[in-house]
Amino acid sequence: MAGGMPKRLPTVSDVAALAGVSRQTVSNVLNSPAVVREGTRERVHTAIAELGYRPHTSARRLRTQRAATIAVRLDPVGGGISGAVLDRFLHALAERGEERGLTVMLYTAVDPDDEIRQFRRLVDAAAVDAFVLASTYHGDPRTEWLIEHDQAFVTFGRPWGIPDLTDPKHFWVDVDGRHGVREATEQLLARGARSVGFLGWPAGSGTGDERRAGWAEALRDAGFDDARSAALSIVAEEGVASGREAARALLEREPHLDALVTASDTLALGALIATGGRVPVVGFDNTPVAEAIGFSSIDQRVDEVAVAALDLLDAVGRAQSAGPSGHRLIEPRVVMRESGPLLGLLR
Amino acid sequence: MAGGMPKRLPTVSDVAALAGVSRQTVSNVLNSPAVVREGTRERVHTAIAELGYRPHTSARRLRTQRAATIAVRLDPVGGGISGAVLDRFLHALAERGEERGLTVMLYTAVDPDDEIRQFRRLVDAAAVDAFVLASTYHGDPRTEWLIEHDQAFVTFGRPWGIPDLTDPKHFWVDVDGRHGVREATEQLLARGARSVGFLGWPAGSGTGDERRAGWAEALRDAGFDDARSAALSIVAEEGVASGREAARALLEREPHLDALVTASDTLALGALIATGGRVPVVGFDNTPVAEAIGFSSIDQRVDEVAVAALDLLDAVGRAQSAGPSGHRLIEPRVVMRESGPLLGLLR
């Protein structure tokens, strides 16, 4: 790098001098503007602009004892097709966080124990004042540690398995998959589909069960009896190949099937391959793949999730009641696509 | 959150008291261990461990005038299939950075001007002491701004278009795509392929041109004359569909083609669809898709890239000469896959 002068950054004192006030006044202009007189305030602002002054992050943090930083774990690699969801969430978090003066920092961990070690490191160094976890389960050692050590955190994903979802110690944001799948199913029916199937994961994953439930609800409301519905549903492990197998089996059993909702874009892709794109398929996550291939999907609206997560952390930080409760359920958005540029490939 | 006591973190003073030394000695143990006597050092370490003490990040930053933080822009969404590369790089950066006591923070920007605004914000607030950019071009306003303002930065990607790649003001790390493609081609030939084609991007993108050059070199070394080679090459815009079209056209023209190297996994996927998986195809980036489908690809080794980038930044920070030069060219790794679980799908 070219070795210019160290070029000291301006401080409050510099601003104060230029504006002809005390440095305390400058601080007031920034932190309690109401307390300073109009004219003075303006002079200070001019000086600030002229010098390009900005409060020194570390000094402020040291003084206020707040890092204004939230930590998020970055996983090794977004699991294949669906990984993009976490990335989009991260992006949203960084973007909306910046609006509130928050910095997003990354950490990595190979397992829960390692992650707790990271918690300890970041907390002990006062490097962070909140964590965002990408999902949790009942008895998760990470959330237990965080609660025990009074650390602010929020999870993207309900704490599946916890008997009482309103546990006031555990703040979470989640996407209402049930609602989204239900809506997608209703839309398919409204468009004339007479037999809408569901391809989901084996029972036991909270997320997957919710999605299936949404589909079942829609069919029930449309007058299908439960036995009839049950025959239209099939399970598969996450994966293109298993999705294709399952879709194939389902179609063999129910040849009149004229639409399919699935628990993920991965399964949707498998189903599209199996049907040669002849049956409309709705995926979940609205990944780039869905967009590229051109099939319908359900978007998680990670931006809203990020905003909600930050709201909750704000509330935690101020020890306020977090609004109605410490949780937010975001309604996903159904993205219907009539046909895509690549669907033809599958024939 | 449960409202326990504020639970003050231990400071150097606490450690000093417990160890029965002055706090300066504690600081010395941490920063210049050589200067303190063995026995004392041990006592201090014991006290540190007992209290779970860690230097307060912000205090240290304020004092040392170094943020120990590097900023990386997170893009809205990793462009479809190939996006994962940047994610993996980010992960590697966070992981290797932590080993050196560096924090990775994220920022977002909608365009270069916006990004420069972010630079200004982060620099003026002393929030960051280096930037990592994901690629640049000649006359890039971002690098110009950074150089002009004496900010440390390194780019992942050569500054294409700059006449002198050894510009001492611009540090970069890149992957030697030419070498990788050449090696992949050689391996195909060694395995008995008699006619290896290349499917790449239109001329003009530095990256793409390099990759094509690697393939051409391998053919030349194998005794193909240039005219013969030229007929085996075709171009396509990035995208599955266009890759498929181009591969189809190439095969029609050169039916005896028995292997294909491509400039990206996206193009490779298109080619695989076109050939029904009957011709071995090598992609580039070794994305999750390549792994899932099971085709060969060239891995960028982002971990090595991250390490090299951090090395360069270290050198910049200490105003040292950055080793041999301010650049590192990483050799990618060819990942040959005989067949994958999903290749059959394409038939």
Place this chain on the structure above:
DNA sequence: TTGTATGCGTTATCAG
């Protein structure tokens, strides 16, 4: 409304 004094936790300087 404005200015003054003090401390956040750390490290650097310098005298013992």
Place this chain on the structure above:
DNA sequence: CTGATAACGCATACAA
């Protein structure tokens, strides 16, 4: 080798 003192830049209680 160790210990006192000052300063990094900011914000707050308190006095003017």
